[in-house]
Amino acid sequence: MENIVIKPHHLLDILKLYGKGIENFVPDINYKHNFYLIANMIVNGKVEFIRFTxxxxxxxxxxxxxxTEKCYDVVAFLNGYSKDQYNKEIDDELLKIWSLRFGMDYNFKDILVMLSKELNYHLFKKVWKYEQEYAIQFRNAFTIMGSYKVFLNYMSIEG
Ligand code: SF4
Incomplete structure (x- = not known):
């Protein structure tokens, strides 16, 4: 089992894509980030503790x-607004809603249980306030689906 450090919205992005049907995440040759690695760990029941940043x-x-601990990408649909700032606004809002803290280790199964209670349309509408309506509904439906699928994976590993 592994411990990971992750931005809250990255976790929800992984759950959304898993809910949509992606079972095996592959490397992104342009960005070269570790999304695939962390996503595969999360969906395959390998994560014990999670720390939000x-x-x-x-x-x-x-x-x-x-x-230097910052994202220098931009958000294309917001006319080049800083992605670092955009993500921080989303991540701050998510942890506030969930009453969790950055920098603390949480048992990942406890986080999945929390998500099963906290994820809903109103949360996505509030936090992803720049997104189109159809995108919010898509995000809501598939993230909830993905979180239940991942929860079942962890339960089946436990036996
Ligand atoms: S948030 Fe920024 S630095 Fe992190 S993976 Fe995405 S583009 Fe790269």
């Missing part, structure tokens, strides 16, 4: 945009 996480480390 608003700075560069275990996914970001090898990314070409990760420098």
């Amino acid at each position: 608003r700075d560069c996480d275990d996914i970001c480390r090898p990314c070409k945009y990760c420098k």
Whole structure:
């Protein structure tokens, strides 16, 4: 079992894609980040403890945009707004809603149980406030689906 450091929205992105049907994550040859590695660990029941951060996480480390703990990419649909700032706004809001803290280790199964209670349309609508309506509904449905699938994976490993 592994311990990971992750941005809250990265966790939800992984659950969304898993809920959509991606079972095996592959490397991104452009960004060169570790999204695939951490995603495969999460969905395959390999994570014991999870620590949330608003700075560069275990996914970001090898990314070409990760420098000095900051993301230097931009958000194309927001006219080049700083992705670092955009992500921090989302991640701060998520931890506030969940009443969790950055820098603390949480048992990942406890986080999955928490998510089964906390994920809903209103959360996605509030946090992803710049997204189109269809994208929010998509995000909501598939993230919930993915979180239940991952929860079942961890339960089946436990036996
Ligand atoms: S550094 Fe930025 S672009 Fe790269 S993985 Fe992290 S958040 Fe994504």
